[in-house]
Amino acid sequence: MAHRPRSEMIAETRAKLLAAARQAFGTVGYADASMDDFTAAAGLTRGALYHHFGDKKGLLQAVIAEIDAEMNERLCTISGRAPNRWQGFVDESVAYIEMALEPEIQRIMLRDGPAVLGDPAQWPNANACISSMTRSLARLKADGAVADIDPEAAARLISGASLYAAQWIANSDDPEATSKKAVAAFKAMLEGFLVR
Amino acid sequence: MAHRPRSEMIAETRAKLLAAARQAFGTVGYADASMDDFTAAAGLTRGALYHHFGDKKGLLQAVIAEIDAEMNERLCTISGRAPNRWQGFVDESVAYIEMALEPEIQRIMLRDGPAVLGDPAQWPNANACISSMTRSLARLKADGAVADIDPEAAARLISGASLYAAQWIANSDDPEATSKKAVAAFKAMLEGFLVR
DNA sequence: ATAATTGCATACGGATCGTATGTCAATTAA
DNA sequence: TTAATTGACATACGATCCGTATGCAATTAT
Structure with a gap:
């Protein structure tokens, strides 16, 4: 029960990023959604985003x-x-x-x-x-x-x-x-x- | 016949900007159309653009x-x-x-x-x-x-x-x-x- | 002829994206 | 158990682009 938390944490940050992006895209729209802003709102940085989704378009695809x-x-x-x-x-x-x-x-x-x-x-x-x-x-x-x-x-x-x-x-x-x-x-x- | 050329020139630059923007928007799309680029292609600068159309959105409206x-x-x-x-x-x-x-x-x-x-x-x-x-x-x-x-x-x-x-x-x-x-x-x- | 307006260019600041690099924890190997 | 490696994520940097503020030159008005 010490090697599960690892992969769970990863899935959790991915989910947090997805939720934050979905919220931002759905309200202010894709163009006006700042990656710095909504990653910070999720308690993360753009680094995590580029690691999981490649770029902003990739994130939109996932959403x-x-x-x-x-x-x-x-x-x-x-x-x-x-x-x-x-x-x-x-x-x-x-x-x-x-x-x-x-x-x-x-x-x-x-x-x-x-x-x-x-x-x-x-x-x-x-x-x-x-x-x-x-x-x-x-x-x-x-x-x-x-x-x-x-x-x-x-x-x-x-x-x-x-x-x-x-x-x-x-x-x-x-x-x-x-x-x-x-x-x-x-x-x-x-x-x-x-x-x- | 000395005060006509003036207003004609103005209309011409407006038309040139519109045509250049239309070309750029229609090919690479609005988001990827650089105002610097297509104004330069029309032999002008962004200054003329902002003078005639206010901002990028205004230009899109005109197009x-x-x-x-x-x-x-x-x-x-x-x-x-x-x-x-x-x-x-x-x-x-x-x-x-x-x-x-x-x-x-x-x-x-x-x-x-x-x-x-x-x-x-x-x-x-x-x-x-x-x-x-x-x-x-x-x-x-x-x-x-x-x-x-x-x-x-x-x-x-x-x-x-x-x-x-x-x-x-x-x-x-x-x-x-x-x-x-x-x-x-x-x-x-x-x-x-x-x-x- | 001088003053005021206007069309347009140049200069600057701010925001944002993508990449390159660094770090630290967790897993794996010895 | 300890050392090496992988990988998740953060930080730093450069480049681009937009919008505004300023400047100049030519035309129009006085």
């Missing part, structure tokens, strides 16, 4: 991977408890809009992430959401519920629409009312994918 | 306003030469995807712009595209072509979907094939807004 895993898990449980596949898919998509309302997700995943790391589709770890949505659509297509369209194409259209809808809602004067309008339009739009 | 005006004009002419309103709207939306394929638009308008200046809907000058799309949808709704949904909500969903579709296409191995899949799915999606 994104963490958030993406959380998002994916939430979406899976939501779509899992629906009565049928299509309803599960609609629920999942609407939930995606609602998640995109969270400031941290908006800032890190939807704004700074793409700006700093490029197209989200190319991210190594952070396409769990898209790929799970693609699989859902492929199943629905096999079931004969949705029309003959490319599942991945539809998944990307939907996630893009969700993102913009979420930004619109988040910045509106009356988020409640705006959210209702957006979700209504969104559901109508989804029905475009159904067989007629 | 965005310019690009947005061009985009809006292109979209208007496209939708204008369609046989009917709905077709014009579809053409315009597809054209939006195609414009989002251009690297400069993708980088400046769709990635760095939102990351640096925040929600595009709040931009002072650069919502011409959204608002024109909203007007189109409102007319279509009045004509009885589209269902009872909020025009602005639909416009935002569509532009978001276009953006993501464009990024997907631009980064794919086979842009031609991907584009076909995306546009097909996109047209199906748009039909979700029609009355049934």
Whole structure:
């Protein structure tokens, strides 16, 4: 019980750095987050950061991977408890809009992430959401519920629409009312994918 | 004819700065564009920049306003030469995807712009595209072509979907094939807004 | 003709990032 | 048990970049 604490300490500092960075990125944004500041807030220095994550971009990637895993898990449980596949898919998509309302997700995943790391589709770890949505659509297509369209194409259209809808809602004067309008339009739009 | 050259020179330096910045922002991106570098490339210094645009963000705003005006004009002419309103709207939306394929638009308008200046809907000058799309949808709704949904909500969903579709296409191995899949799915999606 | 304004350049300070180096504790080897 | 080595993290340094403050020269106004 003397050689465990060592590796635990390491994991702990890594976790502390990740949490501090996530907090900073999520509030002031990537560009204005000073590595000196938030490492000091975690009781560490930039030395630890460069040791664990390589550089500032590497740190952002790690933060994104963490958030993406959380998002994916939430979406899976939501779509899992629906009565049928299509309803599960609609629920999942609407939930995606609602998640995109969270400031941290908006800032890190939807704004700074793409700006700093490029197209989200190319991210190594952070396409769990898209790929799970693609699989859902492929199943629905096999079931004969949705029309003959490319599942991945539809998944990307939907996630893009969700993102913009979420930004619109988040910045509106009356988020409640705006959210209702957006979700209504969104559901109508989804029905475009159904067989007629 | 001695007091014209003066104001012409001023407008010319402003234009040169704008063009140089647009070039730099569009290629290396906002964060990695050094003001010293691209002002020097224009035969000027940062002094001129701060005089005309206040700061780096102000310069980005000016570049965005310019690009947005061009985009809006292109979209208007496209939708204008369609046989009917709905077709014009579809053409315009597809054209939006195609414009989002251009690297400069993708980088400046769709990635760095939102990351640096925040929600595009709040931009002072650069919502011409959204608002024109909203007007189109409102007319279509009045004509009885589209269902009872909020025009602005639909416009935002569509532009978001276009953006993501464009990024997907631009980064794919086979842009031609991907584009076909995306546009097909996109047209199906748009039909979700029609009355049934 | 002199004074005031303005377009633009130069000079400076502050902040930040990445690297290179150092140190100390913990693990491993002898 | 002790010596050597690895590795986690801190410190020191240089380079870059932004924003402001200042300076100059040319034009316009008086």
